[in-house]
Amino acid sequence: MLESAPVSHRFLRACRREPVDVTPIWIMRQAGRYLPEYRAVREKVSFLELARSPDLAAEVTVQPITRLDVDAAILFSDILLVLPPMGLEVSFADEGGPRVQPVRGRDEVARLRSFDPSVELKYVGEAIRRTRRALDGRVPLIGFCGAPWTLLTYAVEGGSTRTFAASKRLLYGDPDTCRLLLSKLGAAVRSHLLYQIESGAEAVQIFDSWAGELSASDYEAMVLPVMQGIVADLKATGVPVIVYANGGAALLERLARTGADVVGVDHRVPLDDAWARLGEGVAVMGNLDPTALFADVPAIERMADDILRRAAGRPGHIFNLGHGILPETPPDHAKALVDRVHRHTPLKASPNDVGGMASGALGAS
Amino acid sequence: MLESAPVSHRFLRACRREPVDVTPIWIMRQAGRYLPEYRAVREKVSFLELARSPDLAAEVTVQPITRLDVDAAILFSDILLVLPPMGLEVSFADEGGPRVQPVRGRDEVARLRSFDPSVELKYVGEAIRRTRRALDGRVPLIGFCGAPWTLLTYAVEGGSTRTFAASKRLLYGDPDTCRLLLSKLGAAVRSHLLYQIESGAEAVQIFDSWAGELSASDYEAMVLPVMQGIVADLKATGVPVIVYANGGAALLERLARTGADVVGVDHRVPLDDAWARLGEGVAVMGNLDPTALFADVPAIERMADDILRRAAGRPGHIFNLGHGILPETPPDHAKALVDRVHRHTPLKASPNDVGGMASGALGAS
Numbered sequence: 191m192l193e194s195a196p197v198s199h200r201f202l203r204a205c206r207r208e209p210v211d212v213t214p215i216w217i218m219r220q221a222g223r224y225l226p227e228y229r230a231v232r233e234k235v236s237f238l239e240l241a242r243s244p245d246l247a248a249e250v251t252v253q254p255i256t257r258l259d260v261d262a263a264i265l266f267s268d269i270l271l272v273l274p275p276m277g278l279e280v281s282f283a284d285e286g287g288p289r290v291q292p293v294r295g296r297d298e299v300a301r302l303r304s305f306d307p308s309v310e311l312k313y314v315g316e317a318i319r320r321t322r323r324a325l326d327g328r329v330p331l332i333g334f335c336g337a338p339w340t341l342l343t344y345a346v347e348g349g350s351t352r353t354f355a356a357s358k359r360l361l362y363g364d365p366d367t368c369r370l371l372l373s374k375l376g377a378a379v380r381s382h383l384l385y386q387i388e389s390g391a392e393a394v395q396i397f398d399s400w401a402g403e404l405s406a407s408d409y410e411a412m413v414l415p416v417m418q419g420i421v422a423d424l425k426a427t428g429v430p431v432i433v434y435a436n437g438g439a440a441l442l443e444r445l446a447r448t449g450a451d452v453v454g455v456d457h458r459v460p461l462d463d464a465w466a467r468l469g470e471g472v473a474v475m476g477n478l479d480p481t482a483l484f485a486d487v488p489a490i491e492r493m494a495d496d497i498l499r500r501a502a503g504r505p506g507h508i509f510n511l512g513h514g515i516l517p518e519t520p521p522d523h524a525k526a527l528v529d530r531v532h533r534h535t536p537l538k539a540s541p542n543d544v545g546g547m548a549s550g551a552l553g554a555s
Numbered sequence: 556m557l558e559s560a561p562v563s564h565r566f567l568r569a570c571r572r573e574p575v576d577v578t579p580i581w582i583m584r585q586a587g588r589y590l591p592e593y594r595a596v597r598e599k600v601s602f603l604e605l606a607r608s609p610d611l612a613a614e615v616t617v618q619p620i621t622r623l624d625v626d627a628a629i630l631f632s633d634i635l636l637v638l639p640p641m642g643l644e645v646s647f648a649d650e651g652g653p654r655v656q657p658v659r660g661r662d663e664v665a666r667l668r669s670f671d672p673s674v675e676l677k678y679v680g681e682a683i684r685r686t687r688r689a690l691d692g693r694v695p696l697i698g699f700c701g702a703p704w705t706l707l708t709y710a711v712e713g714g715s716t717r718t719f720a721a722s723k724r725l726l727y728g729d730p731d732t733c734r735l736l737l738s739k740l741g742a743a744v745r746s747h748l749l750y751q752i753e754s755g756a757e758a759v760q761i762f763d764s765w766a767g768e769l770s771a772s773d774y775e776a777m778v779l780p781v782m783q784g785i786v787a788d789l790k791a792t793g794v795p796v797i798v799y800a801n802g803g804a805a806l807l808e809r810l811a812r813t814g815a816d817v818v819g820v821d822h823r824v825p826l827d828d829a830w831a832r833l834g835e836g837v838a839v840m841g842n843l844d845p846t847a848l849f850a851d852v853p854a855i856e857r858m859a860d861d862i863l864r865r866a867a868g869r870p871g872h873i874f875n876l877g878h879g880i881l882p883e884t885p886p887d888h889a890k891a892l893v894d895r896v897h898r899h900t901p902l903k904a905s906p907n908d909v910g911g912m913a914s915g916a917l918g919a920s
Contacts, residue, residue: 353846362849405825407861460805481724485727489727
């Protein structure tokens, strides 16, 4: 049997909006190029070799737990891994982002395959099992995948884009094919995340890196139904589901309606405003600007305190950056952030308040 | 003497929140690559040669007036033209965005020059005069420049960026140098726009393409004071000032405080929500998603109608896209949008209401 993190781990408790001793924190891309121990591994293997090697993926997944003392591990993997088994080859360069064999037109969309992740993405399941053994119950392990809309942009544009012209042309010019593609991508996301949960992931995150390029009405009409279906199926496993939307300031009410346990918000919207719009029924993750970690430590602490202050008074805040940590970040600054969040948590100040606030919030949900 | 557009032109009236016969519309980057007549000119000259040739710049500036029947012309120019006279060379490629000789550190910032635009950017003034003659009073001519923060990102990053890492490192790591650079860029923006007004520009727009990368509190602390100084000086000329912020959904209250006559908002925020947050004292420009023009004409008309409906009931709406028109756009779709806005304006429906609403709105400002 695998050692599980205790169900009472503060990260999992916060996902369920239960009171915690201190605010839990993890960092998007915490296993990444800003860490010298990660770069040492990457000198020997490519990005894709690393993602496909269960032992090495487990090794780099655990690195930031040891160094930073964060409250959750996130599997070293990539948001696009479902595309190749669907029939769309992906190549990863260190610069310029991934390149994807683009899908164009209804016939090509119709030809995209469904697949069995326990066969085609078996290395992900194996990496999860090895990571869980290496973590030995210290912190929970998060699995993840790209969201259907974000996967659609990579598949349709053939990679990164600034204008999203091809994606939007599909959305506005051929909405039926767009819906078909979102639906097929949604099915792949769902089966891949369920496989990650079966393999031992204790929470899952759906990364919608490009949700912010959609208007609220387009998100609602095209994307929300697909997301609701995925989230409902994942939640049936009992594992918390995090939906993260970069640039999602205009979408918050709709993001709450995905049914996610936790909505991750970027750094562009003040956390208290975001949470007021998300409503009582959801936990919130965020939202320090990743570039804030370029500041000196006292300035980082001030900015962290401001976010903690905005989240105080109700349980269900998971501290994170608003987007992935940048490769130029000094690791000591990331550690200083984690320490600050662990030391300075408004909820901690008055233990008697915690129960009252918690039961109040839970009662309202 | 130049022929002026009548002071009662609907674009200028809307800038002042006066009642109009129909909602005025122009399109960001309306003189651009989506037009075959523009591409024909660009086959002969580079982007920079075109911007620096008063005759050709005037020619392409007038092209969309003829084809689309928009209500304002905007000078063919570039947001970065103040950088070379300050000492930072810029090169323009058709792909990958402009490259700028990067400025790093306080000494390099201190060495940036101030300059006389009537000498160093004389070709801009000449292009404005020739364009005004070619327009012959048909529609007003808008001049423009990049905003200090946006110029800072190009100057510090050396071009386009996804992460804004160098800019944010300056902002958080050396705020005094950041303020000095913003101040020097602000002085250049101010003198360049005043020169454009002297040369005949009948409105000016400050493009803050990357304002959306700043949190509201950073915008307020670092950028707002510089913007307020520029806007105040420009408004003293009596010419309307438009401040456009891409990705500015979290900044709207601060954008109103720049003092601009008109705030341009992108397509990510519903126009009525944006206007409610901007308040009564400002006109609003926007905000159709540029990629909406990839849809068929009935869908474009529905999306345009939705925006017109959100803006109905008070004067001061200038229709525009939420960002620049994309090169892949069919020109006929842009024309269909202009026609729709000119035909279908809620304000037009009930003439008796117009005066009442206008005086109400003006009375409250």
